Amino acid sequence: MTRTQGTESTISEESIAMLVEEHRGWAESIARSVARAWSMDWREDGLDGAALEALLFCARRYDPLRGVPFRGYARKRIHEASSDEARRSKSWKTGRAGNVQPNEKAREISARLLDVFPELREGQLAIEESESTAADGGLRGAVRSLLVGASILAVQSDLAHAQPDDIMDYKKMIELLADLEPIHQAIIWKTYWEGISLRGVADEWSTDELNVMREHKILVQHLLKGMMKNKRLEPPKVRPGLRPVALKNKRELAPGQFSIIIKGRI
Amino acid sequence: MAKKDDEKKLSKIGGLEKAPRVIDPQAIKGVEQIHATNSVSAAQAVGLTRKRRPTRLMDLADREELLKIVEEEANKIFAAGTFPESKRTLVTEAVKMALDSGLLDETDNQLAKDDTTKKPKA
Numbered sequence: 001m002t003r004t005q006g007t008e009s010t011i012s013e014e015s016i017a018m019l020v021e022e023h024r025g026w027a028e029s030i031a032r033s034v035a036r037a038w039s040m041d042w043r044e045d046g047l048d049g050a051a052l053e054a055l056l057f058c059a060r061r062y063d064p065l066r067g068v069p070f071r072g073y074a075r076k077r078i079h080e081a082s083s084d085e086a087r088r089s090k091s092w093k094t095g096r097a098g099n100v101q102p103n104e105k106a107r108e109i110s111a112r113l114l115d116v117f118p119e120l121r122e123g124q125l126a127i128e129e130s131e132s133t134a135a136d137g138g139l140r141g142a143v144r145s146l147l148v149g150a151s152i153l154a155v156q157s158d159l160a161h162a163q164p165d166d167i168m169d170y171k172k173m174i175e176l177l178a179d180l181e182p183i184h185q186a187i188i189w190k191t192y193w194e195g196i197s198l199r200g201v202a203d204e205w206s207t208d209e210l211n212v213m214r215e216h217k218i219l220v221q222h223l224l225k226g227m228m229k230n231k232r233l234e235p236p237k238v239r240p241g242l243r244p245v246a247l248k249n250k251r252e253l254a255p256g257q258f259s260i261i262i263k264g265r266i
Numbered sequence: 267m268a269k270k271d272d273e274k275k276l277s278k279i280g281g282l283e284k285a286p287r288v289i290d291p292q293a294i295k296g297v298e299q300i301h302a303t304n305s306v307s308a309a310q311a312v313g314l315t316r317k318r319r320p321t322r323l324m325d326l327a328d329r330e331e332l333l334k335i336v337e338e339e340a341n342k343i344f345a346a347g348t349f350p351e352s353k354r355t356l357v358t359e360a361v362k363m364a365l366d367s368g369l370l371d372e373t374d375n376q377l378a379k380d381d382t383t384k385k386p387k388a
Contacts, residue, residue: 029370037367083367106356110363123368124321139322143332143339146364150357151349158353169350176348230346 011062019059019070020052026071027055027078034082038092038107045089047082054081072122079114079121087111109153116149116191116198128217148220148227152177152192159261176226177258179235183246184219185256187212193257205249211241326371336361 011019028042031051035042042048058074086092093104119126126145127138155170167174177188190196190204198216202209215238222236238246246253324332340358343349349357 026370033370034367037363037365079368103356103359106359107363109356109360110367113360113364114367117364119321120364120368123324123370125324125365127320127322138320139332140335140339142322143335143361143365144343146361147336147340147343147357150360150364151343151353153360154353154357169353172348224343227343227348228346230348 011064016056016059019062020056023055023059023070023074024052027051027074030075030078031082034079034086037110038086040086040089040091042082045091046085050081050085051078054078057081075123076118076121083111083114083121105154105157109150109157112153112195113146113150115195116153117146118197120146144224145217145220148224149192151227152188152223156193172230173227174258174261175232176223178256178262179232180219180222180256180258181235181238181246182253182256182259183238183242183249184215184235185258186249186253187216188219189257191216205245207242207245211239211245215239215242324365324369326369329366329369332365332369333362336365 028048028051031042031047034040035045035047040047054077055074058070058077062070062073064070092107114120117126125139125142128141128145151173155173159167159170177185180188187198187201190201191198196204198212199209202212205212218236218239222233226233336358340354340361344351344354344357
């Protein structure tokens with residue numbers, strides 16, 4: 001997280017100090033949660049310092065006139081700072097002596113999953129509207145989306161270094177992806193392979209971020225169905241919001257990155 | 267919808283009647299002093315003000331149930347064999363970690379919930 005030099009604060013130094021003091025324990029609890037998830041030590045791995053630095057950064061930039069509660073404004077940033085620090089720490093790769101270490105790859109995938117589903121940083125699950133009235137409040141549907149997302153990240157992680165035999169393990173997944181419309185393949189490629197946020201993809205295409213987010217949601221649902229039924233399904237059509245982008249970029253987007261992989265390797 | 271002209275026509279002109287007493291209007295108040303305006307907050311980018319999806323806030327009390335649901339749903343999704351068996355644990359563990367990292371303990375999260383309803387002081 002960068003800090004802009006000489007950023008003017010909208011509140012007094014005294015108010016900044018009060019904000020930091022009031023929310024310090026809460027910021028530390030965010031660092032502890034990140035450390036717990038990744039079996040790290042929040043102090044020894046420096047997550048406490050990163051969380052407090054982020055808290056101070058947010059306190060300096062906080063504008064109460066915008067009507068957003070401070071914790072709602074700061075939580076994601078503090079979580080990002082804590083998780084970035086965790087990934088920089090020695091124990092991220094080498095582990096801590098005497099502790100049982102979780103799978104290093106699983107940790108890396110989980111860190112990237114937080115970028116694809118940033119609401120997780122705020123302790124939130126995005127619920128499908130159609131499932132919000134379900135008995136579990138849409139919880140299982142949200143978890144399924146995360147599992148699909150993590151599966152795609154696992155494919156990406158392995159394909160980069162895979163031997164031809166290993167690639168065959170993912171043949172079915174890649175076929176599902178290659179069946180998608182070129183623009184849909186591009187959304188998956190940019191988000192999961194290139195690590196661009198959905199908002200970043202929307203900016204690149206000069207379109208409303210909601211167009212990309214809704215498309216991504218549909219793609220995840222489609223891939224989920226394909227994985228559960230283990231068969232190739234009719235790919236989803238491009239929604240009206242994104243059709244102008246698909247048409248405009250037809251030449252650049254076709255034939256689709258996964259279609260190329262399928263032709264070249266499998 | 268505009269009424270038809272016929273409906274607007276008066277059937278007859280009545281006689282003169284005494285005008286009803288005018289209730290004294292309230293005394294005209296002096297013009298209030300104009301107060302300084304507050305700064306106008308910057309326009310947000312399109313999309314930011316719209317709710318993307320309903321979300322559900324989780325806390326540590328949900329942890330055991332959530333981790334159990336991850337295992338159950340993973341079993342359902344991967345049962346058909348689309349995904350290599352050797353990678354299933356990897357994916358399941360990754361999702362558990364990502365979820366877990368956002369779960370604050372109840373006290374902190376309750377404070378967070380309270381804070382989201384509390385209007386900030388200027």
